[in-house]
Amino acid sequence: MKTLFIFLFTFTFLLSSSVQTRALYDPASVPNNKMGVHILHPSEVEAAAKLINSSGGDWGYVTVPIQPIDRDLDKWQEFMKKCKDLHLIPIIRITTIPTGGTWDSAQATDLVDFANFLNELQWPTENRYIVLFNEVNQSREWGGVVDPRKYTDIVKNARTIFKERSEHFFLLGPALDDALPDSTTSMSAKRYLAAMYAHDNSVWSYFDGFATHSYSNPGFAQPPRKNTFPGVTSYSYLFTQYKLVDKPVFITETGWDQTKVSESKLRDYWNTAWGIWGSDQRVVAITPFVLNGGESFPIHSLTRSDGSLSVSGQAIKEILKIKGEPKPAPTNSKNEEPKDSSYLSGNLAHSYKKVRALHKLENIFRVILGLPVKSIITLGTHELVVEMAQTPAQWEKGLSGRNTLQGIDGMLFIFPHYHIPLFWMKDTNIPLDMIWIKDDHVTEITENVQPSESATPPTYSPSQVIDTVLEVPAGWSKANNIQIGDQLIIN
Numbered sequence: 191m192k193t194l195f196i197f198l199f200t201f202t203f204l205l206s207s208s209v210q211t212r213a214l215y216d217p218a219s220v221p222n223n224k225m226g227v228h229i230l231h232p233s234e235v236e237a238a239a240k241l242i243n244s245s246g247g248d249w250g251y252v253t254v255p256i257q258p259i260d261r262d263l264d265k266w267q268e269f270m271k272k273c274k275d276l277h278l279i280p281i282i283r284i285t286t287i288p289t290g291g292t293w294d295s296a297q298a299t300d301l302v303d304f305a306n307f308l309n310e311l312q313w314p315t316e317n318r319y320i321v322l323f324n325e326v327n328q329s330r331e332w333g334g335v336v337d338p339r340k341y342t343d344i345v346k347n348a349r350t351i352f353k354e355r356s357e358h359f360f361l362l363g364p365a366l367d368d369a370l371p372d373s374t375t376s377m378s379a380k381r382y383l384a385a386m387y388a389h390d391n392s393v394w395s396y397f398d399g400f401a402t403h404s405y406s407n408p409g410f411a412q413p414p415r416k417n418t419f420p421g422v423t424s425y426s427y428l429f430t431q432y433k434l435v436d437k438p439v440f441i442t443e444t445g446w447d448q449t450k451v452s453e454s455k456l457r458d459y460w461n462t463a464w465g466i467w468g469s470d471q472r473v474v475a476i477t478p479f480v481l482n483g484g485e486s487f488p489i490h491s492l493t494r495s496d497g498s499l500s501v502s503g504q505a506i507k508e509i510l511k512i513k514g515e516p517k518p519a520p521t522n523s524k525n526e527e528p529k530d531s532s533y534l535s536g537n538l539a540h541s542y543k544k545v546r547a548l549h550k551l552e553n554i555f556r557v558i559l560g561l562p563v564k565s566i567i568t569l570g571t572h573e574l575v576v577e578m579a580q581t582p583a584q585w586e587k588g589l590s591g592r593n594t595l596q597g598i599d600g601m602l603f604i605f606p607h608y609h610i611p612l613f614w615m616k617d618t619n620i621p622l623d624m625i626w627i628k629d630d631h632v633t634e635i636t637e638n639v640q641p642s643e644s645a646t647p648p649t650y651s652p653s654q655v656i657d658t659v660l661e662v663p664a665g666w667s668k669a670n671n672i673q674i675g676d677q678l679i680i681n
Contacts, residue, residue: 214317214360214398215517217474218438223514224468225506226251226281226477227492228443232269238481239276241492241503247511253281253321253442253477257288258300261307274314279516281362281442281477282308283321283401286333295333296323296344301351306681309355316517318356321401321442322348322363327382329375336377338385342393349396354630354679358519362401362440368420369407379420380427387432394434399474400425403443406459410447410489413455414463422463429472439472443479445502447489453501460505478506560584567602569625569632569660570676574599576660589661590617600662602680608655615642621664625672626652632676638664 225247227238232254242250252273256266273280284304286294308318326332326341345363352359364386370376377385386393402425406412414422425439446459467473481503483491492503499507553563562577562584575598579585589601605611613624624636634652642648658678666672 214358216438217317217516218471220517221513221515222474223247223250223511224473224476225509225511226253226279226475227481227506228253228477228479229481230255232266232272234481235269235272235276235278237493239278241481241499241507243277243511244507245510247513249277249279249514249516250511251281251319251440251475251477252278253283255283255285255324256304257285258303259287261303263307263310266307267311270311270313277514279315279317279319279475279514280313281319281321281440281475283324283365283442285324292330292334293324293332295335295337295340298344298347298351301344301348305348305352305355305359308359313358313519316358316519317360318358319360319362319399319440320352321365321440322361322397324365325367325403326364327366327370327377327379336375336382338377338382339389342386342389345393345396346390360398361396362399362442363397365401365403365442367403368424369405379424380431383428383431394428394432394437397437399438399440400428401440401442403479404441405444406446406463409450410445411450414459414466416466422466423470425472437472438474439470440474441467441476444476445478445480445490448491448500448502449489456501457505460502460509464509478502562601564598565602566681567660568677568679568681570670570672572670572672573681574662576600576602579603588618589620589622591619593619595620595663600660600666603659603661605657608657610651610655611659612649612651613659614647614649615639616647622661623664623667624650625660625662625667626656627658627660627678628654628656630658630678632672632674632678634674635667635672637667640664 223243225242227242229235229238229252235252235254238252242252254269270280272278284300286296286300288294308320322345323341324331327336327338329336332341341364345361349361352361364383366379366382367376368379370378372378372381404422404424405420406414406422407420412421416423417426418424419427422444425441428434444463446456448456451459467476478492479490480487481492483489490502492500492506494500549564556563560581560583562579564575565578567574567576577598579588579601585603588603589595608628615622619641621641622639624639625632626634626636633654633656636650639650660678
């Protein structure tokens with residue numbers, strides 16, 4: 191079908207850049223064990239549980255990084271299973287690839303790959319906590335440069351990409367190094383935050399909560415005090431400076447240099463800090479860095495080389511905790527539902543994935559030739575391979591002149607603004623269903639639209655503004671039980 195270019199501008203609105211999703215539940219709305227531990231490897235999860243859920247605790251938090259080269263589905267699904275069995279709430283910190291001692295800056299493709307991978311995992315809890323990279327105000331953590339503008343854009347993209355896959359992703363950041371000065375290789379946290387806000391004053395809305403590294407600096411050796419920066423309540427600066435009131439705080443790193451603080455003071459510091467954090471209703475989780483520091487982080491390690499607890503580790507174990515009751519992952523979550531593509535001849539989406547590299551090459555030539563690129567989409571629980579019509583020329587051409595849908599299951603029309611389009615079947619030889627979509631959800635379905643040889647063929651429109659249209663063979667919608675409200679995901 192072609193689009194007939196009669197746009198009703200009275201119904202046209204600028205498309206919002208933010209993704210509309212159902213609200214995440216507030217982790218503080220249920221009994222919540224704030225205690226957690228930062229680990230470096232998923233294999234440490236059992237040892238972490240003994241510390242996190244000690245002294246009356248249950249369902250505490252565990253923070254762990256995952257690199258792009260470590261996306262092993264079996265390995266990380268086993269980690270999630272252990273978290274469920276051990277009553278731990280995972281906080282996943284995504285990273286880039288380290289190159290020569292410097293971590294690359296993130297790209298939108300990194301976000302897509304991570305979002306797809308993490309969405310495949312069966313999580314133990316409803317909220318899926320994701321920290322968006324690490325201490326990006328130092329150059330070695332961001333491709334050798336400090337670039338708050340790019341990080342802000344990445345965060346904005348992350349919100350769109352992750353929320354498209356699941357409304358349960360809970361995005362955290364920016365997790366800066368609060369003690370860094372302004373220099374050629376770093377930017378102070380306050381200046382970095384200001385640059386983010388200056389670049390996009392909606393930036394804080396892209397986070398569902400704030401991840402912070404609330405060390406008692408300088409030197410990881412100062413006593414814990416309220417309302418100091420940097421310090422154990424560094425996160426307070428965000429709230430006071432930018433008048434934020436509705437964002438929970440996740441302290442994903444904290445701790446003291448055990449070589450600089452005496453044993454008695456160290457125990458007192460942990461107890462005092464715990465009193466500050468525990469009484470702060472904004473704080474949801476505290477995951478001290480790090481369970482096993484090894485040779486890289488010996489001053490912070492909560493365990494010794496022989497496996498026994500360090501002074502900090504013992505102090506954390508003895509802190510009285512509570513039994514948390516997080517909401518479990520829904521049994522009907524997307525990643526637990528089977529992908530039914532039985533109506534598609536030969537499961538085209540599955541075959542497409544097997545030769546993904548060839549299709550990427552095909553898309554390069556499609557771009558050069560001005561043809562619509564191909565992509566896998568999910569509608570409801572069904573995967574399809576579609577061509578993506580995204581330019582006026584591609585909208586105008588549509589599926590006209592074709593007698594079959596060889597190599598695709600349909601065509602997806604993506605428009606930059608809300609509007610009520612007019613479609614017709616001139617020169618279109620395939621009976622079609624038209625699925626009208628707004629904000630990634632089906633709003634209407636027009637079924638079994640037939641080809642027309644009339645010089646003035648009938649036109650078809652939705653009853654309300656939309657921003658996307660999916661054309662599929664006639665009968666596909668009914669055969670696959672597509673319903674109003676079904677979600678579209680562009681994979």
